[in-house]
Amino acid sequence: MTIKVGDKVPTVKLKQMTPDGMRDVDTGEFFKGKTVVVFAVPGAFTPTCSAKHLPGFVEKAAQIKAKGVDAIACLSVNDAFVMSAWGKDQKAEGKVQMLADGNGDFTRAVGLELDASGNGLGKRSQRYAMVVEDGVIKTLNVEKPGTFEVSSADAILKAL
Numbered sequence: 001m002t003i004k005v006g007d008k009v010p011t012v013k014l015k016q017m018t019p020d021g022m023r024d025v026d027t028g029e030f031f032k033g034k035t036v037v038v039f040a041v042p043g044a045f046t047p048t049c050s051a052k053h054l055p056g057f058v059e060k061a062a063q064i065k066a067k068g069v070d071a072i073a074c075l076s077v078n079d080a081f082v083m084s085a086w087g088k089d090q091k092a093e094g095k096v097q098m099l100a101d102g103n104g105d106f107t108r109a110v111g112l113e114l115d116a117s118g119n120g121l122g123k124r125s126q127r128y129a130m131v132v133e134d135g136v137i138k139t140l141n142v143e144k145p146g147t148f149e150v151s152s153a154d155a156i157l158k159a160l
Contacts, residue, residue, distance in 0.1 A: 002110070002111035002112060002142070003109075003110040003111055003112070003137060003140065004137070004140065005137050005138065005139065005140050006136065006137065007136070007137050008135050008136055008137075009027055009028075009031050009110075009132055009135050009136070009137060010027065010106065010109035010110060011026065011027050011028035012026075012027050012101075012105040012106045012109055013025065013026055013027075013105070014027060014030075014075070014099045014100060014101055014105075014106060015079070015080035015083075015099070015100040015102060016080060016083075016084075016097065016098065016099055016100065017080045017081065017083070017084035017098070022080050025099060027106065028135065030071075030073075031132050031134065031135040032134065032135060033134055034070040034071060034133075034134070035068055035069050035070050035131065035132070035133050035134075036069065036070060036071045036072070036073060036131075036132045037057075037064060037069050037071075037072045037073070037129065037130070037131055037132075037156055038072075038073045038074075038075055038099075038129065038130050038132060039053065039057060039072075039073075039074055039075070039128065039129035039130075039151055039156070040074075040075045040076065040101075040107070040112065040125040040126070040127065040128050040129075041053050041054065041074065041075075041076050041125065041127055042076070042077075042114060042116060042121070042124045042125060042126070042127060043076060043077070043078060043116075043121060043124055044076050044078045044082050044083055044085075044086035045082075045086055045089075048127075048148050049076075049127075050086070050089075050090065052148055052152070053127070053148065053151070053152070054074055054086070054090050054092065054096065055090060056152050056153035056154065057072055057074065057092075057095070057096050057153045057156075058090055058091060058092050058095050058096055059153065060153040060154070060157060061095035061096060062095075063157060064153065064156065064157060064160065067157070067160040068160070069131075069160065071097060072095065072096045072097065073096065073097040073098075073099050074087075074092070074096050074097070074098050074099065075099045075100075075101055075106065075107075075125065076099075076100070076101065076124075076125060077101050077102065077103075077104045077107055077123065077124045077125050078100055078101075078102065079100050079102045080100040080102065082100070083098040083099065083100040084098060086098065101125065104123050104124075104125070107123075107124075107125040112125055112126040112128055112142065113125065113126070114126045114145070126142060126143065126145070127142075127143040127147075127148065127151050128140065128141060128142040128143060128151050129141050129150075129151035129152070129155065129156050131156065131159060131160065139156070139159045141155055141156070141159070
């Protein structure tokens with residue numbers, strides 16, 4: 001079942017690279033007492049994700065945060081090393097936190113798994129964006145497969 005507006009974000013452990021190495025990110029703590037924009041992509045370094053999705057949030061980070069958002073996070077079913085490298089490549093540091101859902105635990109828990117096995121990618125995340133306030137989903141924009149319309153930085157800016 002897919003998570004919906006009004007639901008609490010599930011508590012799972014994600015991974016994030018820091019200057020001191022890899023660290024666990026407990027989603028219960030990550031969202032607690034903050035307004036967070038999370039957007040998920042099917043894969044780091046993939047065409048739409050690298051050309052449009054992540055760059056839009058990097059470019060508009062200041063505008064999004066000016067609307068009262070405490071953090072912006074990019075989530076993908078990739079490992080923390082890949083997410084870190086992709087963040088560096090996209091100049092996301094200080095703007096977008098790169099969170100790895102390497103085992104797909106969060107993605108499955110929110111019911112937004114995508115089977116991309118036909119393309120050799122295995123189980124991934126659907127493309128979506130959500131606004132979370134103190135752990136509760138206030139906005140959830142899930143893309144239809146193959147589209148990039150409702151989860152963009154511009155769409156989230158309008159929703160804020």
